[in-house]
Each structure stands twice: as structure tokens, then as C-alpha cells.
Amino acid sequence: MEEITGSFWAEEPGSGYQPKQNIVLDRSFDFAVRIVKFYRWLYKNHGEIAPLAKQILRSGTSIGANLEEADSAFSKREFAAKVGISLKESRETRYWLRLLHATEYIDDDMFSSLRKDNDEIIRLLNAISKTTRENSK
Template sequence: MTDSKESIVQTKAFAFAVRIVNLYKWLIENKVPVKIAEQLLKSGTSIGANLEEATGGYSRKEFAAKVGISYKEARETRYWLRLLHATNYLTDQMATSMLTDCEELIRILAAIQISSQKPTA
């Protein structure tokens, strides 16, 4: 399942991770509870990390498992972003921007999960 060229989803996941790291720094500077900021950092950066592992997987089954973890991490990230917004730590504009990117990753990962579970011919 290795691929020498980075896929679109890997590129998007990496860019999202960069945004998450920058948001984490901003949250810490703005005195957001550290535990919440750390949860967001962990789940938001884990999406791309698990995709990298998926790409280096030895089998289709391993690939599908790692993509599944990426999907779960993206959903968890969406939860933390929604919580930060609902508790007024993120402005509407910040939340909308981050959630839009997160939702896109969730949709892409869901589609990859579905296609990776189809039997090969």
C-alpha cells in the first residue's frame, strides 16, 4: 500500500495538523484549559499521522484499520472544536473555518474507508 507521492488526503491532513498546532498555541496563550487544548492537539495531529502509517501498511487490512483510526480521530477533533466553540473559547469565524476543514477530512476518510472495504477483483 505504499505510494511515493503524497495523496490529496495526506496533504489536507498535514495542512490541518499545522492549523491545529497553531490553534493549540493560541489556545494556550489565551488561557484555555490545558487538558482540552491537549486533547485537540492529540486528536487533530493524529489524523495525518495515522494516514502516514496507513500508506506504509503491509496489507489492505492494515491500511483499512489505520484509515479507520484516522476517521475516528477526525470525529474526535470535531467534538473538541465544537466544545471550544460552544464554551466561547473559539469565535464563530474560527470555529467555522476549522470545522469546515475537519468535516472535509471526515467525508474523505469515510469514502476511503468504504472503498477500502470493498473486495478486490
């Protein structure tokens, strides 16, 4: 029996496995990492708004989780639904960012940086949703 070494999914030379790049998955994952760090900062520096911090943590990390599910959808309909949920979570995250900025819990620079990343994801998701709808006709 042949011995298998290393990770099955590891990107090893000659393994034949070549992960395909997916910009929206990569960006949503990177954004989720930022949101987790942002949550820790909010919780440490503004513990009185822990419920708001948990809301943005939930919505900001849900974007990528739903896109991961969409990436392995069984049908176009399931794919479209998961992308739609990711889009809704992105918009909810934008709301929480706006609220935290308007109530002066985050400064202009922090708000602009997070909002820019989130808006880019929203644009990508809108484009994916539009293309999916057009291809379903």
C-alpha cells in the first residue's frame, strides 16, 4: 500500500492541486480578519457598546462564510441565494460602520478604510448577482 504523506489539500510541488484564485472569497476573508481585529479593539476600548461590536462581528464575518457556501453550491439557485445573503450581510456591516462613525466610536480614518473595503465587496457581489441573474434567463 502506498503511503500518503503531507496534507491532501496542501499545495505541494507536483501534487496536481492548484487552488483557483477567487477575488471575492479572498477579499471577504481578508475583510473578516479585519473585522475580528476591529471587534477586539472595540471591545477593549469601548466595552459599553459590546452589543454593537457583536453585531458588526457577526455580519462582517458572515459575508465570507456565505460566499464559501456559495462556492460549493449544488445549484445556480442555491449559489444565487448564498451570494444574496452575503450582499445583505455586507450592507448590514455598512450600516454598523456608519453608526459607529456617526456616534464617534471610530474616527474618520478607521471608518474610511473599513468602509472602502466593504464597499468594494458590495460592488463585487452586485456584479456577481447581476451576472448570475442574466445567466439564469
